Amino acid sequence: MDGRDLVRSIKVVGSVGAAQGLRTVRAAWRRRRADAAGLPPRGAERARVPGAVQEVRPGPGGGVIQFSRSELRITVAVNGAVFWGWDGAAPEPSYALAGRCPEPDPRAMLEPDKDGGWRVVAERVTVVISRHGAVEVQTPGGVTLRRDLPPRWWEPVDGGAARWMQRSEVAADSRFFGLGGRASGPRLEDGTYRLWNTDPGRAFGPGDDPLYITMPVQLVVADAGTHMVFHDTSWDGTVTLRKGEEGAGSGHDRVGTSELRMDGGPLRCWVMVGTPARVLLVWASLTGAAALPPAWALGHHHARWGFGSEQEVRRIVSGYQERDLPLDAVHLDIDHYDEHQVFTVDQEGFPKLPQLAEELRRDGIRLVSIIDPAVKAAPGNAVYDSGTVEDAFVRDASGQLVRGVVWPGDAVFPDFTHARVRAWWGGLYEERLAQGFSGFWHDMNEPTSFAAFGESTLPRSARHSLEGRGGDHQEAHNVYGLCMARAGYEGLRKLVPEERPFVFSRSGWAGMQRYGGTWSGDVATGWPGLRASLSLVMGLGLCGVPYSGPDVGGFDGNPSPELYLRWFQLAAYLPLFRTHASLRAGRREPWEFGSEVLEHARVALVERQRLLPYFVTLAHLARRTGAPYVRPLWWSAPDDRALRDCEDAFLLGDCLLVAPVLDPGTDRRAVQLPRGRWYDTVTERVYEGPGQVLVEAPLSRIPVLARSGAVVPVRGDDGGLELEVWAPARGRTGGGLVVPDAGDGWDEPEIERYVSRWEGRKLVVERELEDGVIPSPHPVRIRGLGAC
DSSP states (O other), X not given: OOHHHHHHHHHHHHHHOHHHHHHHHHHHHHHHHHHHHHSOOOOOEEEEOOOSXXXXXXXXXXXXXXXXXXXXXXXXXXXXXXXXXXXXXXXXXXSSOOSSOOOBOTTOEEEEOGGGOEEEEOSSOEEEEOTTSOEEEEOTTSOEEEEEOOOEEEEETTOSOOEEEEEEEXXXXXXXXXXXXOTTOXXXXXXXXXXSOOOOSSOBOTTOOSOSBEEEEEEEEETTEEEEEEEOOOSOEEEEEEOOBTTTTTTOOBOEEEEXXXXXXXXXEEEEEESHHHHHHHHHHHHOOXXXXXXXXXXXXXXXXXXXXXHHHHHHHHHHHHTTOOOOEEEEOGGGSBTTBTTOOOTTTOTTHHHHHHHHHHTTOEEEEEEXXXXXXXXXXXXXXXXXXXXXXXXXXXXXXXXXXXXXXXXEOBOTTSHHHHHHHHHTHHHHHHTTEEEEEEOSTTTOOOOSSSOSSOXXXXXXXXXXXXXXXXXXXXXXXXXXXXXXHHHHHHHSTTSOOOEEESSBOTTGGGTOBOOOOSBOSSHHHHHHHHHHHHHHHTTTOOOOOOEETOSSSOOOHHHHHHHHHHHTTSSSEEEOOOTTSOOOOGGGGOHHHHHHHHHHHHHHHHTHHHHHHHHHHHHHHOOOSEEOTTTTOTTXXXXXXXXXXXXXXXXXXXOOOOSTTOSEEEEEEEEEEEEETXXXXXXXXXXXXXXXXXXXXXXXXXXTTBEEEEEOTTSSEEEEEEOOOTTOOEEEEEOOOOOSSOOOOOOEEEEEEEETTEEEEEEEETTEEEEOSSOEEEEOGGGO
């Protein structure tokens, strides 16, 4: 323990109490001792590069290129995705991929290229491999999107995992997005980003990195095209980004660069090329369709750490009902547990929890339970006892149970990388269902283990099954939350097969959308935290996780009425719309901020309820196409540089543009518009894009613009489905998609396609069928006619 460790230990003991604080000191020492004994010291290393081409073996979709000191396998799949792996790395096994790896494209051919290199030519992409191992991805027209320089490995002389580095070059005008949940995004600035899921241990803001969800997934947008690259390894590492400069240095462009350094794991990656929509579609075909949330989960959620009792829950719900405010779900945090022990209930505070859940459900309100992975390490705890019989918990290199410290005190951790353990854990949700819960909120699953110094997670030497392959926490850490989400989701599928599970998880990895969504985690109260909330949602959507949202008002502190309202207004247009706060934070109910805020919040809530059919449609489209609900303004025009640099507004599906207020004292704001005509949805004033316009943003609302010609499914005054159609310009047509689904089951409703067109001075709205068109079966309300 050095001086800084000592200071941190004293602070921890003082902040969490003496007993728990001393546990965290002991846990930190245990972790350090376990790693000292279980991880071999890294000794002498030897560097290696591929060398020169020696032999080529063509195969389906590509082939294998043998270099003097390495081997490259390269394949173009039928969906257009490119895979390559060094040193014999294959696409599987992989925690990211869903199902079987796509078949190779039989038309893709490996053929000689100039200067002793080779290339694979396919319909959507050309891949050029130099004679020394550089890999270049080109458009079919021959424009280079990405050039990976020959990789470098550092191999321990005495054996063990090799570190490696891959440096890549992109066009000077490229912009980087992705890498999971980043508070400083969605466009990633120059700097180094760590790939290690981390609980920051405090409320975070834009400058904090890494956070709970990191992914080696980059979306790169340039004039020449868009591509996504995914390095499929779950080990710890860093990505260093540097954007290019056009015309830099003697009249030449300076390329953008990405340097990936990993502590181990296979050097293998996937690259997808095309429009943003095409790239996300291929990504979803690789990593799995997004789980479809039940319709109620697209409504408004209210949560708090510290409800404490059934009486307090009823008081909050009554507050919503008395003020006629929509409410769809209430979340119970760890204070509803018996001494913070998972899958238990505090019988003093919640003596009749199933009855409370049934009462709320009759009023259209669902209960959602927090679920932590840490299990109190005490005989007599039912989960600990059954897990011990099942041999479910993570052990160290010597075979002893790994013990950490979390909310219940000394705790052990299930090994979710074992199928048997996932099945055991999934069965435990039966207790939650019996208590009346309808949804599940996974927390602390980075995994977090409190430590007075060092990393707040499990020892890196801790052993995991990794689906029978065996390995340690260096490889398992980043997929721990993903595997926990899988356990919960699959368990619920078996326990309640007729309903869509609702699971969202604080931590995860590539492919987590298969099992549910996520939320911001403990975002700091303040205007920077508000801005970070939007960054996280947009960035995660571009990594294939479409369902997410922030803690409205921030996790800690006391938001001002203005900040709370602006946060509330933003969240009303995000997939997960949830207020939440910590035990020591100020209240988050809308009526706690004065009558003016209450009335403006009511408008946002009512509008969210009105737009629920649109959110349901976006959820189905995300599942079928991979397109996120929340999209950057450049989604349909990635070659528009002004849109690429815009981070303070977003598209909600194809129809709406939302421009939240992210700064105090703002009553109007500039909005960068994509091409086309846009209507203010309140005033119906018309704006023309592309270009920047100044729009009104009074405290009562944030600017929301509708695309000319859009067909938006909304909830009508009678509660039924209605089509809100924004008039196209004279002589133009419009249209939109509608998925009429208000259920929670597994039916696959048909996607309805609508078109709007002018017949003389009359605007006609029709549904397109395979054999023609019919009048809209839903009521139609046309808006914007005054501007036509």
